[in-house]
Amino acid sequence: xxxxxxxxxxxxxxxxxxxxxxxxxxxxxxxxxxxxxxxxxxxxxxxxxxxxxxxxxxxxxxxxxxxxxxxxxxxxxxxxxxxxxxxxxxxxxxxxxxxxxxxxxxxxxxxxxxxxxxxxxxxxxxxxxxxxxxxxxxxxxxxxxxxxxxxxxxxxxxxxxxxxxxxxxxxxxxxxxxxxxxxxxxxxxxxxxxxxxxxxxxxxxxxxxxxxxxxxxxxxxxxxxxxxxxxxxxxxxxxxxxxxxxxxxxxxxxxxxxxxxxxxxxxxxxxxxxxxxxxxxxxxxxxxxxxxxxxxxxxxxxxxxxxxxxxxxxxxxxxxxxxxxxxxxxxxxxxxxxxxxxxxxxxxxxxxxxxxxxxxxxxxxxxxxxxxxxxxxxxxxxxxxxxxxxxxxxxxxxxxxxxxxxxxxxxxxxxxxxxxxxxxxxx
Numbered sequence: 001x002x003x004x005x006x007x008x009x010x011x012x013x014x015x016x017x018x019x020x021x022x023x024x025x026x027x028x029x030x031x032x033x034x035x036x037x038x039x040x041x042x043x044x045x046x047x048x049x050x051x052x053x054x055x056x057x058x059x060x061x062x063x064x065x066x067x068x069x070x071x072x073x074x075x076x077x078x079x080x081x082x083x084x085x086x087x088x089x090x091x092x093x094x095x096x097x098x099x100x101x102x103x104x105x106x107x108x109x110x111x112x113x114x115x116x117x118x119x120x121x122x123x124x125x126x127x128x129x130x131x132x133x134x135x136x137x138x139x140x141x142x143x144x145x146x147x148x149x150x151x152x153x154x155x156x157x158x159x160x161x162x163x164x165x166x167x168x169x170x171x172x173x174x175x176x177x178x179x180x181x182x183x184x185x186x187x188x189x190x191x192x193x194x195x196x197x198x199x200x201x202x203x204x205x206x207x208x209x210x211x212x213x214x215x216x217x218x219x220x221x222x223x224x225x226x227x228x229x230x231x232x233x234x235x236x237x238x239x240x241x242x243x244x245x246x247x248x249x250x251x252x253x254x255x256x257x258x259x260x261x262x263x264x265x266x267x268x269x270x271x272x273x274x275x276x277x278x279x280x281x282x283x284x285x286x287x288x289x290x291x292x293x294x295x296x297x298x299x300x301x302x303x304x305x306x307x308x309x310x311x312x313x314x315x316x317x318x319x320x321x322x323x324x325x326x327x328x329x330x331x332x333x334x335x336x337x338x339x340x341x342x343x344x345x346x347x348x349x350x351x352x353x354x355x356x357x358x359x360x361x362x363x364x365x366x367x368x369x370x371x372x373x374x375x376x377x378x379x380x381x382x383x384x385x386x387x388x389x390x391x392x393x394x395x396x397x398x399x400x401x402x403x404x405x406x407x408x409x410x411x412x413x414x415x416x417x418x419x420x421x422x423x424x425x426x427x
Contacts, residue, residue, distance in 0.1 A: 011122035029289040041295030043087035069300040090293040100142040117150025120249030124235035128155030135183030184216035189366035215336030256320030270328040
């Protein structure tokens, strides 16, 4: 904990560095990172050589424009062509402590322990004495484990819940007198509604007064419901698994998300890769600086935002992003997980019965809904069994369950219909 001259508490010194200190820190870390990864990470050397530049050409964030952007689909292809890691791991890395598996699949090595998640939990008010239920999965994905460690770094107790088991989680929250929730806003609302359907009064029967969300957009209307109807103080963080963790987080002002200093975060034009001016909307592109053995430089997240340079009243001095404003590219985030159009297409096209399809994403209340519309070559088949098979395979590969497989008559889906259609509306 760091206390400034005004008596405000912060997690560490990074939150209140001067702009000059932050610029010097980022440039030194970037220079060290580039030199190391160019020497030891094959994918980074290939990236530079193909771009025709040298490591010495990258001295500042502006210089990163000289390099192309690597996207999730690129990383999937790299790892398929050069298993298991696609050349993104340093050749000197003899001891890999942990490997996580994200949808794709993408294999990611993680460092033993970095504390950037803790900074976001501290800003949200998590402290020793809190009992926090972590509803992110501990299975394969890095979310559960890394978030768990961040909660512990703030001194709070973690209830290892993971996903699903709604009624059991309700029971656990009651009996352990859980004070904090960590997960997606949609799942918290599902828990609240289920508890009310069971005849429970959320404000009387539960002790949760603070919630931390990531992986799913928190609409202003949903935040208002949580905070006014249920007295839950809500906070958001922006995290991306491929580059390695939490990139930005909210403070109590809740006006934009503070950028983490473990990353250099750019807002760029997704078509040109050129950096946008403050206030302009572009794609979030990030380069992590703390784990040189995982050499992922200029990772394009596909999420749209803008930079806020104005000082925040909370006293933190980092720039902020204005929240997640939408998606660029061919991937969408559903219930906290990315679906890549190419990956979905390969999964569905494995079924020879499919003539044409469209995966439609929408919202029902507070939950993302996926409907797969399928035209069949031979409508005489057992459509119920087919729907079960295609859904099971999709869930195995993409890690998400389709809510409904709808068999439609030939000609229903037009030839120019996008295979992945996001119809969600955010207020």
